[in-house]
Amino acid sequence: MTYSTLALTLIFVLIPLILSKTLKLDLEKDTIIATVRSIIQLMIVGYVLKWVFEADSIIYILLMILLMIVAATLNARKKGKAIRGITWKIAVTLVIVEVVTQGILLGFQIVPATAQYIIPISGMLIGNSMVLSILFLNRFTAEIESSRDEIELLLSLGGTPKQAVHRQLTSAIRASMIPTIESQKTIGLVQLPGMMSGQIIGGADPVQAIQFQILILFGLLTTAALSSILVGFLSYPTLFNERMQLLRSSAL
């Protein structure tokens, strides 16, 4: 694809801009910012990846993964500001997710240990982990706020903080994992995943593209479970003080 052909795809940006303006949705500014950012970010990443792939150095691979984890953490923490120390909790979760998934993929030699495989797969898994963490934190903080009486009841009857928030914790973990599980049920029938589509468009054998997609899907399942459970179990103790009292939301 030439750059002039690529430029024609801006028509796809013009359509929502015109619709937003016509229907007064007030999304023009955000759409333009998103478009400009995505162009700049992807161009930079493209050149950086080219450089990293050519260098084929473990240091650069680790730096790329670190960059992804930092960016994902800074994005996800915005949804959990009510929870003390949420930044390091999300960072630890993402590191564990990355170590476990890459440990399995590389340990069993499922994929070759090269930048070409490690970086894109890490990107997809860390990205999914970030979305899962955001979904979990949204649901969990809302559940806690709407169930303060129930949580205080369980504490007042002699329950521990873990027992007191067990229902809210499992409910938020389930709610954040369900979209991943549900989307896998219809995959291939309703939507063709981006990675697989990209490979097929790029000329790869569709069967091989599907094999890699299955690898990613299974990885996403582990990522979903690990992310919400880790963020959940790292977060709930900070809702309480050392006297096992539920802190007011303003004191969190």
Added chain:
Amino acid sequence: MIHNDIAIEFKKVCYEVNDLSILNNVSGVFYNGKITTLVGPSGAGKTSLLKMCNGLHSPTSGDIYIFNKPITTYEPTALRTNVGIVLQSSPIIRGTVFENLALPFKLKNKTLLEKEAIAFLEDVGLDRTFLYRQGRDLSGGQQQKVSIARTLMNQPNILLLDEITSALDPTSVQEIEQLLLNINKKYKTTIIWITHNIEQAKRIGDYTWMMMEGQLVESGESKRLWSTSNDFIQTITLGGQEV
């Protein structure tokens, strides 16, 4: 000096939330094995005081002693098992009445037997047919009775009650009062009871604490206090406030 007749002692207790004073320099005692009623207008700090006795809140300054030991020396779950609380806002959890009654047992990994549950249910004036009904389908008064029975499952030495009969009909009020008087007499349970009903306060309280704007205005033996505190009663009734 250790007083065996004191269950709970407050020493210069202050409690603030977001720089707003809820309790201001409260000092006083709740006697062991006695019923103390806690009266005062809404916003006097009564519920906060009760939650402090159960360890759900801590004072901003000052000290609370439970059976002559600082409250902070108790392990929180042990304290809350021993100092039971029934709040006006105590919710009925999703599930049957039996599941609600079994909750304190479940929190301690114990199993509640059906016959034990029936006995507690009958104590609060509900028969065995209620056992497997959905708790949230019951009337407000019936839910309050289940809530009381649920707290009693822990067999606490101190029982804290926050307007527990406000949603009940007169017959149920009488039943609950009688039940708690029996518990107090039989097990020497110390009871601290917030009520908005002056007649109830006079009827059941051995002692009374009168609170206003976060302060303890008067306290002492009910008989003496109710005969000499007309000013207090007038202040809180003429002010359009409930007691």
